[in-house]
Amino acid sequence: MSITKNPYDPDVTLGSGCSCGSHSSQAEHDAAEATTSDAGNESTEDILVKSVETAVVQAVFGTDMARRNFLRAVGASTAAAAIADVFPLGAAKALAAEASAKLEKSKLNVGFVPITCATPIIMAQPMGFYEKYGLDVDVIKTAGWAVSRDKSMNGEYDASHMLTPMPLAITVGSGSNATPWTMPAVENINGQAITLASKHKDKNDPKMWKGFKFAVPFDYSMHNFLLRYYVAEHGLDPDQDIQIRVLPPPEMVANLAADNVDGYLAPDPFNQRAVYDGVGFIHKLTKEIWDGHPCCAFAASQQFVDEMPNTFIALYKAIIDATQYASKQENRKEVAKAISPKNYLNQPETVVQQVLTGTFADGLGGIQKVPDRIDFDPFPYHSMAVWILTQMKRWGYIEGDVNYKAVAEQVYLATRAKEVMTEMGLTPPESTYQKYSIMGKEFDPEKAEAYAASFSIGRV
Amino acid sequence: MKPTLPLTARAALLSFILFGATVLVWQLAIESSTGTAPNMDPELAALLGPQAKGQSAFPAPMAIFDELVRHVTDPFYDAGPNDKGIGIQLAYSIGRVALGFGAAALVAIPFGFVIGMSPLFYKALDPFFQLLKPISPLAWMPLALYTIKDSNSSAIFVIFICSLWPMLINTAFGVGAVRREYLNVAKTLELGPFRTAWKVILPAAAPTIVTGMRISIGIAWLVIVAAEMLVGGTGIGYFVWNEWNNLSITNVIAAILFIGFIGMVLDQLMGRVQAAVAYAD
Numbered sequence: 001m002s003i004t005k006n007p008y009d010p011d012v013t014l015g016s017g018c019s020c021g022s023h024s025s026q027a028e029h030d031a032a033e034a035t036t037s038d039a040g041n042e043s044t045e046d047i048l049v050k051s052v053e054t055a056v057v058q059a060v061f062g063t064d065m066a067r068r069n070f071l072r073a074v075g076a077s078t079a080a081a082a083i084a085d086v087f088p089l090g091a092a093k094a095l096a097a098e099a100s101a102k103l104e105k106s107k108l109n110v111g112f113v114p115i116t117c118a119t120p121i122i123m124a125q126p127m128g129f130y131e132k133y134g135l136d137v138d139v140i141k142t143a144g145w146a147v148s149r150d151k152s153m154n155g156e157y158d159a160s161h162m163l164t165p166m167p168l169a170i171t172v173g174s175g176s177n178a179t180p181w182t183m184p185a186v187e188n189i190n191g192q193a194i195t196l197a198s199k200h201k202d203k204n205d206p207k208m209w210k211g212f213k214f215a216v217p218f219d220y221s222m223h224n225f226l227l228r229y230y231v232a233e234h235g236l237d238p239d240q241d242i243q244i245r246v247l248p249p250p251e252m253v254a255n256l257a258a259d260n261v262d263g264y265l266a267p268d269p270f271n272q273r274a275v276y277d278g279v280g281f282i283h284k285l286t287k288e289i290w291d292g293h294p295c296c297a298f299a300a301s302q303q304f305v306d307e308m309p310n311t312f313i314a315l316y317k318a319i320i321d322a323t324q325y326a327s328k329q330e331n332r333k334e335v336a337k338a339i340s341p342k343n344y345l346n347q348p349e350t351v352v353q354q355v356l357t358g359t360f361a362d363g364l365g366g367i368q369k370v371p372d373r374i375d376f377d378p379f380p381y382h383s384m385a386v387w388i389l390t391q392m393k394r395w396g397y398i399e400g401d402v403n404y405k406a407v408a409e410q411v412y413l414a415t416r417a418k419e420v421m422t423e424m425g426l427t428p429p430e431s432t433y434q435k436y437s438i439m440g441k442e443f444d445p446e447k448a449e450a451y452a453a454s455f456s457i458g459r460v
Numbered sequence: 461m462k463p464t465l466p467l468t469a470r471a472a473l474l475s476f477i478l479f480g481a482t483v484l485v486w487q488l489a490i491e492s493s494t495g496t497a498p499n500m501d502p503e504l505a506a507l508l509g510p511q512a513k514g515q516s517a518f519p520a521p522m523a524i525f526d527e528l529v530r531h532v533t534d535p536f537y538d539a540g541p542n543d544k545g546i547g548i549q550l551a552y553s554i555g556r557v558a559l560g561f562g563a564a565a566l567v568a569i570p571f572g573f574v575i576g577m578s579p580l581f582y583k584a585l586d587p588f589f590q591l592l593k594p595i596s597p598l599a600w601m602p603l604a605l606y607t608i609k610d611s612n613s614s615a616i617f618v619i620f621i622c623s624l625w626p627m628l629i630n631t632a633f634g635v636g637a638v639r640r641e642y643l644n645v646a647k648t649l650e651l652g653p654f655r656t657a658w659k660v661i662l663p664a665a666a667p668t669i670v671t672g673m674r675i676s677i678g679i680a681w682l683v684i685v686a687a688e689m690l691v692g693g694t695g696i697g698y699f700v701w702n703e704w705n706n707l708s709i710t711n712v713i714a715a716i717l718f719i720g721f722i723g724m725v726l727d728q729l730m731g732r733v734q735a736a737v738a739y740a741d
Contacts, residue, residue: 114705138541140541140542140692141541141542141693141702142692143689143690143691143692147605147611147690147692150605150606151611153609154605154609154610154611155609250701250704250705253707254704254707257517273707275508275512276507276509276511276512277509277512277517277707278508278511278513279511341539341543342543342702343539343540343541343542344542346702346703346705346706347706348509348706350506350507351509354507360507361504361507361508365504366504367504367507
């Protein structure tokens with residue numbers, strides 16, 4: 001009886017599902033077994049040791065099928081000995097145990113808004129990434145970003161899923177009290193879309209959108225800034241020619257169906273959900289506006305980072321690990337299955353799967369195949385923060401002189417990300433600044449002030 | 461002349477007929493709106509939901525009944541912090557209402573007593589009550605979240621603030637309206653002020669006070685659903701929000717029926733108390 005799986009057991013499936021196959025997860029299987037078994041409880045140390053073994057065994061075999069066949073052929077103890085020969089399992093176990101012993105706090109609450117952007121934060125719970133780093137994390141569903149921000153600032157959440165502009169806005173005190181906030185990692189890149197109501201099927205040119213009502217999830221969101229950018233490039237003033245209102249993502253499909261809004265630039269699964277329910281169609285994926293744009297973030301207060309450095313690093317590694325796993329195409333179906341249930345996204349699995357795999361119905365009768373419709377890349381480039389700040393300046397969310405680079409470097413922990421990623425054996429990019437091309441217009445982070453003032457439609 | 465059934469039996473029969481007719485019309489309306497699915501590429505059809513294929517978004521009565529049975533037979537499951545059985549959710553909501561309402565009663569009844577017994581206080585404080593009473597309880601929510609810094613306590617605070625006014629105003633009014641004769645008799649019998657309050661004023665004002673409590677608990681139950689939709693986490697309001705999130709009309713309707721049922725039970729309980737303290741003049 002254990003809450004972790006024995007990776008040397010050929011009858012056990014690592015990943016989702018349980019060893020006997022009749023429960024949706026191993027935890028559920030074990031809970032059922034616990035009632036019939038009187039074996040003692042496993043200590044946290046045992047769990048940790050087994051997690052390390054699981055990670056190593058998974059890494060050695062790659063696929064579960066290979067592992068099971070191998071174990072059946074040679075037996076578990078031979079396999080364990082063989083792996084111990086080539087891999088210093090003892091050292092890895094000791095290292096993990098030591099890391100866990102240093103945790104200031106192992107029981108954490110992490111908030112999320114139920115959208116596919118939060119995939120790494122959510123999946124890390126059912127798929128055991130938090131556990132792997134000695135953490136016991138509850139992921140708590142939150143109704144919208146204003147509440148998420150307040151709960152984070154209250155300290156009810158140790159860390160949370162936020163939109164990439166939010167830690168910047170909180171730090172500079174735009175729309176809240178100025179509190180130093182950090183953004184250690186980006187969650188997802190791309191993965192948003194402009195969805196229009198089905199009755200607008202013939203209005204594919206944004207110039208025809210005068211008077212439209214659009215919804216975005218929050219003022220300080222990439223959604224708001226990308227929508228403003230997109231319509232402005234087509235000659236519409238987002239404050240004069242269209243109306244932009246804030247709606248929590250889960251309420252968007254209902255509002256689209258009720259004709260309260262003409263469309264939205266929103267996170268998935270709510271674009272795909274509108275197609276699934278036959279109320280809208282996907283006009284444009286945001287990757288066609290800016291390929292590789294950041295969207296959601298993993299964020300924590302400066303206080304948490306400073307006061308609980310070991311816990312923070314463990315959590316950070318769990319998130320980066322999960323993000324790496326999610327970015328692999330072959331894992332996407334498994335991830336979709338793990339995050340669709342009621343406890344997480346609460347969506348039909350096919351909707352989440354269409355978003356993550358990029359094979360989706362577009363609502364116009366076609367099926368599109370865009371594998372990088374959403375992707376996951378944790379690296380928080382400083383240049384992303386600078387771009388966001390230029391847009392906050394452009395539309396009047398911040399006034400006066402902005403020290404773009406200073407704010408970006410304080411909030412986006414790119415240097416920290418480099419260290420941690422290197423330590424985990426990953427290769428982070430060399431520079432924390434990049435140039436971007438957005439709808440054909442170049443953005444150079446070295447010329448931020450000039451960029452913010454370079455648009456014909458803007459408030460600068 | 462034909463023998464007629466007693467009134468209660470006839471009313472029950474009529475209730476039953478009305479219920480049956482509603483369900484029948486509902487069922488027929490759903491069936492008539494279920495169009496035939498257009499010829500669709502099966503690969504595409506697999507990616508779309510029933511509504512996109514021409515089915516009604518609104519569930520038939522039987523689907524809701526099945527859902528109700530599912531909830532009632534397994535009310536206490538716990539599948540993680542964001543997915544708990546309806547029994548647990550209702551217990552959270554009732555707990556919050558009990559705490560907020562209880563705290564409001566503890567403040568409103570003694571305070572209302574003092575105000576009711578002093579015409580000066582009554583007149584001086586009345587403008588504040590009149591100003592604070594009509595504020596929507598949910599308008600307090602951002603302020604509460606900001607100052608209390610805890611979402612659960614904020615929800616309880618909102619219940620407290622919305623339960624407070626009806627009880628306070630009714631208590632003050634009931635105490636102030638105790639008949640002079642009763643007080644004069646107490647004076648003649650040389651009762652002290654505390655005995656007068658306890659033995660004379662409280663029983664005399666009790667029906668008005670309990671009426672205030674009945675109004676309050678009704679409001680509290682209405683407000684908790686909205687408050688929990690806002691702060692999330694647990695409670696029947698969160699349950700409705702979570703199902704709305706999934707556009708599951710069936711579950712939303714099931715939750716509405718549960719909310720109505722609990723609201724009715726709370727109201728009936730206060731009704732019992734009201735009957736117990738009533739007296740004929």
